Amino acid sequence: MENLKPKRISLELSVGEVAKRSGVAVSTLHFYESEGLISSWRNEGNQRRYAREVLRRVAVIKVAQRSGIPLASIRRALEALPNKRTPTADDWGKLSKLWKEELNDRIGRLIRLRDQLDRCIGCGCLTLGVCPLRNPWDKLSEQGPGPRLLDPECGDYTTHM
Amino acid sequence: MENLKPKRISLELSVGEVAKRSGVAVSTLHFYESEGLISSWRNEGNQRRYAREVLRRVAVIKVAQRSGIPLASIRRALEALPNKRTPTADDWGKLSKLWKEELNDRIGRLIRLRDQLDRCIGCGCLTLGVCPLRNPWDKLSEQGPGPRLLDPECGDYTTHM
DNA sequence: GTAATACTTCAAGTAAACTTGAGGTCAAGA
DNA sequence: TCTTGACCTCAAGTTTACTTGAAGTATTAC
Numbered sequence: 001m002e003n004l005k006p007k008r009i010s011l012e013l014s015v016g017e018v019a020k021r022s023g024v025a026v027s028t029l030h031f032y033e034s035e036g037l038i039s040s041w042r043n044e045g046n047q048r049r050y051a052r053e054v055l056r057r058v059a060v061i062k063v064a065q066r067s068g069i070p071l072a073s074i075r076r077a078l079e080a081l082p083n084k085r086t087p088t089a090d091d092w093g094k095l096s097k098l099w100k101e102e103l104n105d106r107i108g109r110l111i112r113l114r115d116q117l118d119r120c121i122g123c124g125c126l127t128l129g130v131c132p133l134r135n136p137w138d139k140l141s142e143q144g145p146g147p148r149l150l151d152p153e154c155g156d157y158t159t160h161m
Numbered sequence: 162m163e164n165l166k167p168k169r170i171s172l173e174l175s176v177g178e179v180a181k182r183s184g185v186a187v188s189t190l191h192f193y194e195s196e197g198l199i200s201s202w203r204n205e206g207n208q209r210r211y212a213r214e215v216l217r218r219v220a221v222i223k224v225a226q227r228s229g230i231p232l233a234s235i236r237r238a239l240e241a242l243p244n245k246r247t248p249t250a251d252d253w254g255k256l257s258k259l260w261k262e263e264l265n266d267r268i269g270r271l272i273r274l275r276d277q278l279d280r281c282i283g284c285g286c287l288t289l290g291v292c293p294l295r296n297p298w299d300k301l302s303e304q305g306p307g308p309r310l311l312d313p314e315c316g317d318y319t320t321h322m
Numbered sequence: 323g324t325a326a327t328a329c330t331t332c333a334a335g336t337a338a339a340c341t342t343g344a345g346g347t348c349a350a351g352a
Numbered sequence: 353t354c355t356t357g358a359c360c361t362c363a364a365g366t367t368t369a370c371t372t373g374a375a376g377t378a379t380t381a382c
Binding site for chain 4 (some may be wrong): 186187189192196204205206207208226231233234
Binding site (some may be wrong): 061107 | 185
């Protein structure tokens with residue numbers, strides 16, 4: 001249990017230490033690195049070494065993912081962080097602000113969805129072009145494969161199901 | 162442009178009509194059917210025919226997906242609908258209620274996430290076990306591959322990044 | 323009646339986000 | 353010394369939600 005606690009109180013972390021402390025698998029850290037989300041250097045024995053900063057970075061990645069942001073966007077956002085110098089609280093703050101906006105968008109979308117759900121399901125408008133749920137205000141459906149075109153003609157059928 | 166408008170004002174719809182009116186691709190309808198999300202019967206020429214009800218079903222699927230609910234859950238929810246008789250407004254209402262709860266959960270999670278984002282990013286607690294973002298209240302991360310274990314030991318490092 | 327359009331099946335491809343496995347290196351403890 | 357555990361690379365497998373393609377049948381339009 002105690003065996004992963006490094007003997008040396010080092011400033012750098014092995015991949016196993018990062019995995020244990022961040023809660024993500026070693027393979028995931030490898031993957032994140034290959035995707036450019038985190039970075040490391042090697043010791044003499046070709047093993048990865050991470051700055052402690054990577055813990056926060058990974059935590060941020062997880063937070064963003066939990067809110068549904070795809071890795072590609074996360075990578076782009078993280079690119080805003082300085083590569084050379086250690087990110088300051090200010091750097092992280094900017095990131096946080098960006099994500100708060102993204103979160104607000106998502107929250108707004110879900111709330112509108114919820115508020116309209118009762119009205120739309122059960123009332124029949126869901127099958128007509130007029131339903132607000134059918135004319136999504138968001139662009140979510142555009143990312144990735146999904147619905148391509150919205151019904152251009154509508155209202156010419158009565159809703160009788 | 163007008164050529165998909167069926168000559169017969171039929172009660173049953175072809176796959177192309179459903180695709181056009183629901184906004185999802187024909188291949189997607191095939192796929193949904195193979196996954197048990199929608200159903201059809203065949204005409205003499207082995208072509209799919211759908212009840213008008215399928216339009217609402219597909220709309221519901223899309224709505225649910227936009228809120229991030231995986232197809233498997235949607236299928237389970239739709240199984241609550243009657244197979245034999247045409248679903249009533251009441252049947253749909255029950256479904257709607259279920260999803261509203263799910264939406265409320267998701268909204269709540271995102272709001273807590275947002276409200277804690279500022280406090281956590283930039284303050285350093287993100288790297289400690291005490292950060293609320295590190296001890297997720299939700300089970301989201303459990304579905305699908307992702308973080309497996311949370312850091313069992315924490316607080317034994319100072320946060321200096 | 324014939325050509326274009328719509329439909330059929332089935333297999334394989336795609337993208338994201340990882341995981342799993344094979345085969346090998348290296349350092350520390352019994 | 354030997355074995356165990358952590359590490360390495362690279363390729364291939366997994367899941368979800370589809371899309372694409374090939375090859376053939378049905379229906380509709382002129």
